[in-house]
Amino acid sequence: MLKDRKARPEGVGESRIHNFGAGPAVLPLSVVEEVQAALPNLHNSGFGLCEISHRSDTFQAVVDSAMDRIRRVLSVPDDYTILFLQGGASLQFYMTALNLLKPGEQADFIETGIWSKKAIAEANRVGQANNIWSDSENGFRCIPGEDEYAISEDSIYLHYTSNNTLMGTQHQHLPDSGGKPIVVDASSDIAGVPIDVSAHDVIYAGAQKNLGPSGVTLVILSPWALARAKENTEAGRLPTMLDYTIHTSKGSLFNTPNTFGIFVLDCVFKWLEENGGLAGSIERNRAKSSLLYEELDSSDMWVPHAEKSSRSVMNVTWRCANEDLESIFLEEAQAAGLGGLKGHRSVGGIRASLYNGCPIESVEALVEFMRGFRERHS
Numbered sequence: 254m255l256k257d258r259k260a261r262p263e264g265v266g267e268s269r270i271h272n273f274g275a276g277p278a279v280l281p282l283s284v285v286e287e288v289q290a291a292l293p294n295l296h297n298s299g300f301g302l303c304e305i306s307h308r309s310d311t312f313q314a315v316v317d318s319a320m321d322r323i324r325r326v327l328s329v330p331d332d333y334t335i336l337f338l339q340g341g342a343s344l345q346f347y348m349t350a351l352n353l354l355k356p357g358e359q360a361d362f363i364e365t366g367i368w369s370k371k372a373i374a375e376a377n378r379v380g381q382a383n384n385i386w387s388d389s390e391n392g393f394r395c396i397p398g399e400d401e402y403a404i405s406e407d408s409i410y411l412h413y414t415s416n417n418t419l420m421g422t423q424h425q426h427l428p429d430s431g432g433k434p435i436v437v438d439a440s441s442d443i444a445g446v447p448i449d450v451s452a453h454d455v456i457y458a459g460a461q462k463n464l465g466p467s468g469v470t471l472v473i474l475s476p477w478a479l480a481r482a483k484e485n486t487e488a489g490r491l492p493t494m495l496d497y498t499i500h501t502s503k504g505s506l507f508n509t510p511n512t513f514g515i516f517v518l519d520c521v522f523k524w525l526e527e528n529g530g531l532a533g534s535i536e537r538n539r540a541k542s543s544l545l546y547e548e549l550d551s552s553d554m555w556v557p558h559a560e561k562s563s564r565s566v567m568n569v570t571w572r573c574a575n576e577d578l579e580s581i582f583l584e585e586a587q588a589a590g591l592g593g594l595k596g597h598r599s600v601g602g603i604r605a606s607l608y609n610g611c612p613i614e615s616v617e618a619l620v621e622f623m624r625g626f627r628e629r630h631s
């Protein structure tokens with residue numbers, strides 16, 4: 254079990270498992286405790302975290318603080334908009350296309366996994382979604398090189414999924430869009446890997462992996478994206494709740510937002526700021542994933558899913574060479590206090606998610622367990 258370094262009230266920390274779940278995922282324990290303290294009384298307002306008006310000054314201060322921290326940690330340019338929306342990344346598959354495309358227009362998509370596939374399906378309801386590169390035949394094991402796809406002459410933007418949560422692959426750098434605007438689904442690596450926000454026009458991410466709980470979606474928009482949305486608003490094409498301009502004009506408070514989720518996001522970004530900012534999180538995630546990949550590469554017992562050049566630092570996926578051993582691995586791991594390791598059904602096998610909240614001690618415990626497992630079963 255995960256040992257807590259600081260002294261804590263009995264029961265807190267001691268019974269927490271090493272959590273490798275893909276999301277909702279582990280949060281830093283200090284964040285969980287900050288949330289616990291705010292539940293009965295948020296920032297000494299006398300109102301509990303889940304009991305306070307989103308129109309109160311106390312809650313407005315939380316929204317402002319979260320937005321300021323995000324701007325600082327991710328170096329979001331001043332003229333970019335930050336939104337906290339609901340509906341998950343799945344709603345953004347549709348909402349981005351609805352706001353950015355006009356009737357008859359098209360966008361390009363790089364298909365690197367099931368989430369990209371879903372983004373394509375939703376965008377196709379709005380306009381023409383061109384699938385310009387797909388790795389589906391190869392079991393989604395890799396990410397394309399820049400000379401492997403061609404941007405369509407008439408496309409308005411390029412969409413990619415920066416990290417493929419199920420497959421364990423990740424873009425290692427910004428894809429070349431031939432100068433066209435770029436939209437990214439960064440749900441499973443936002444604030445965990447380097448990102449040049451200014452090179453993107455829409456960034457969206459469900460919070461429940463690297464940033465906080467489920468139910469709140471971070472959306473970052475460039476002036477270009479907002480201008481496109483405005484043209485669609487003025488043409489009467491956007492339902493109110495799916496209109497970026499409405500949410501922007503109301504500072505993410507058009508209707509009742511996920512107040513709990515926004516508070517947790519503020520705590521997570523505070524924790525990031527106190528722990529070396531984005532650079533600190535990049536360094537920790539590299540160290541964690543290197544440790545695990547080293548073990549995977551050290552024995553024929555493990556068969557990593559992703560091709561080496563496309564490996565993710567956030568979700569590490571592998572099979573046992575003898576697939577019959579996988580259920581035993583998962584059972585023994587659970588008994589050893591290592592949870593959430595079952596691979597997604599589309600890939601099978603084992604997956605360890607190493608998001609920001611996952612401490613290196615958890616990865617060390619996993620690697621130690623894997624070495625012992627090898628000895629016992631080879």
Ligand SMILES: Cc1ncc(COP(=O)(O)O)c(C=O)c1O
Nearest residue numbers: 341342343368418438440441459
């Ligand atoms: C890369 C990616 N995109 C989209 C989604 C869907 O997110 P949501 O459940 O927030 O709609 C997920 C969920 O795991 C994901 O990993």
